[in-house]
Amino acid sequence: MPFQHLTLPKVDNLPATDHLSESWHQWSQREIDALTLAVAAKRPLLVRGEPGTGKTQLARAAANHLGWALESVTIHSRYEPQDLLYRFDAVKRLADAQLRDVGADWLVKRKAGYWEPGPLWRAFGWRSAVRYGSCRSLAAKPAPKGHVLLIDEIDKAEADLPNALLEVLGQRSFRIPALNLAVGGPDQPLPLVIITTNEERELPPAFLRRCVVLNLDAGAQTYAHFLLERGKAHFSKVAKLRPKPLMDEAVLKEAARQLDQDRRNAQEANLPPPGVAEYLDLLYALHDLAPGDEAAQLDWLKKLKDYAFRKHGRVEGHPELDQHPPAEGAAGAERGEA
Numbered sequence: 001m002p003f004q005h006l007t008l009p010k011v012d013n014l015p016a017t018d019h020l021s022e023s024w025h026q027w028s029q030r031e032i033d034a035l036t037l038a039v040a041a042k043r044p045l046l047v048r049g050e051p052g053t054g055k056t057q058l059a060r061a062a063a064n065h066l067g068w069a070l071e072s073v074t075i076h077s078r079y080e081p082q083d084l085l086y087r088f089d090a091v092k093r094l095a096d097a098q099l100r101d102v103g104a105d106w107l108v109k110r111k112a113g114y115w116e117p118g119p120l121w122r123a124f125g126w127r128s129a130v131r132y133g134s135c136r137s138l139a140a141k142p143a144p145k146g147h148v149l150l151i152d153e154i155d156k157a158e159a160d161l162p163n164a165l166l167e168v169l170g171q172r173s174f175r176i177p178a179l180n181l182a183v184g185g186p187d188q189p190l191p192l193v194i195i196t197t198n199e200e201r202e203l204p205p206a207f208l209r210r211c212v213v214l215n216l217d218a219g220a221q222t223y224a225h226f227l228l229e230r231g232k233a234h235f236s237k238v239a240k241l242r243p244k245p246l247m248d249e250a251v252l253k254e255a256a257r258q259l260d261q262d263r264r265n266a267q268e269a270n271l272p273p274p275g276v277a278e279y280l281d282l283l284y285a286l287h288d289l290a291p292g293d294e295a296a297q298l299d300w301l302k303k304l305k306d307y308a309f310r311k312h313g314r315v316e317g318h319p320e321l322d323q324h325p326p327a328e329g330a331a332g333a334e335r336g337e338a
Contacts, residue, residue: 002066003035011238014060025054025061026233034214035062035192041212044169044193046203049216052277054230055196058216059150062192069144071191073119074152081164084151085174085183086132087116115179120168123149123191124184147191155197162207169193170210223263227256227279234280235287247287248294255282255301262309262321269318274309282308 006027016022038045047055056072063070073084092114116133126147130139154162168174173184195211197203218226228249235247259279266273282304290296306323315321 002039003032003062006032006065008032011233011241012061012064013238013241014057014064020060023057023060024233024238025057025064026229027061030214031058034212038194038212039192042172042190043210043212044195046208046211046213047194047196047216048199048213049196050275051198052275052280053216054276055216056150056152059148059194059196062194063148066146066148066192068146068148068192070148070150071119071123072150072152075154075156075161077156077158079157079161081161083118084120084161084165085118085168086121086176087118088178089114089116115176119149119151120165120174121183123147123193124168124173124188128181128183146189149191149193151193151195153198154195155199155201155203157201159204162204166204166207166210222260224253224256224260227259227276228252230276231256231279231283235283246291247283247297251286251294251297251301252283254298255279255286255305258301258305259309262305265318265320266312269312269315269321271312271315271321274311278308 008027008029010027012025012027014020014023014025034045034047037043047058049055059072060070113133117129117135122129122135126143129135151165154165171184172186172190173182173188175182231247231252232249235245235252236249237243237245256279259274263273263275282301285304285308286297286300289300310321310323312321
C-alpha cells in the first residue's frame with residue numbers, strides 16, 4: 001500500500017503550481033491510516049472538518065506523495081451532477097449547424113470540440129478524455145501515472161449530486177451514450193478519490209456508508225495545541241527542507257493562545273468561531289511584515305489579531321468580541337454603573 005510506509009514525523013514540501021502557491025503538509029497518523037484504508041477498500045475518502053484544517057491540502061499531499069496528477073473541482077450550489085462527467089456545448093453545435101454550406105461530415109470532424117470532459121472523465125478515462133475539448137492540448141504529453149481526484153466542498157451541492165456520484169464511484173465507470181463511449185472499467189487504473197465537506201449540509205446516509213471517513217479536528221488535544229502543530233508545519237525547522245525556522249515558536253504559541261480565547265468567546269455567543277484558516281493567514285502576514293524579528297512580530301500580533309479573529313461586529317452582551325472593546329470605565333458608564 002502506498003501510504004502505510006510513511007513514517008512520522010514527516011513534513012512534505014508541496015511545490016507551487018500554475019494555480020496553487022507553495023505549501024507544507026505535516027502528516028498525521030490518522031491521515032495515513034485513513035488513506036491506506038481508502039486505497040485498500042477502493043472507496044472514496046470523505047474528509048470532514050472546518051475551513052483551514054487541511055482537507056484540501058491532504059489531497060494535494062497525497063498526489064505529491066504518489067507522483068500522480070491532481071484533478072480537482074470545487075462544488076457550488078448550481079453545480080449539476082452531469083458537470084462532474086462532461087459538458088456539451090449545444091449552443092456552439094447549433095451555431096455551426098446553421099452555417100451555410102456546412103455538411104454533416106464537417107460537423108462530425110468538429111464533434112470533439114463540443115464535448116468538455118469533467119473531472120470524473122479525466123480521472124477515470126484519461127486516454128479518451130484527451131481526444132475532446134480543452135484536454136486535446138494535453139494529448140502529446142505523457143499520460144499521468146495515476147490520478148487523485150479532489151471533489152471539494154460537496155456539502156454545497158443539492159442531495160442529487162452525492163447520490164449521482166455514488167453510482168459512478170460504485171461502478172467505477174460510466175457511459176456517454178451520445179458518443180457510444182464507456183469511461184473507466186476494470187481494465188483502467190482507479191483514481192484515489194478524496195471528497196471534502198465543511199458540514200454546512202448533511203450528506204445522504206447512503207453516500208456516507210460508501211465512504212471511508214476522516215474527521216480532521218483537534219481530538220483529545222487542546223485547540224491551542226492543535227493550532228500550534230499546524231503553525232510548526234508551516235514555519236518551524238524541517239530537516240533537509242527548511243534548515244532554519246521562519247518564525248519563533250513564541251509567536252506561534254501567542255497567536256494560538258489569542259485565537260483559542262477568541263474562539264471560545266465566539267462559541268459562547270453562538271457565533272461562527274475563528275479557526276486554522278485565520279490562524280495561518282495572520283502568521284503569514286506577521287512573517288511578511290517583520291521577517292525574522294520576533295519582537296516586531298509580537299507587536300504586530302497585538303495590533304492585528306482582532307482584525308483576523310474577531311469578525312462579527314458589536315454583539316450585545318459580549319463586549320469581549322468587539323474589535324475595540326471600550327475601556328472599563330466607559331463600559332460601566334454605558335451600562336449606567338456608578
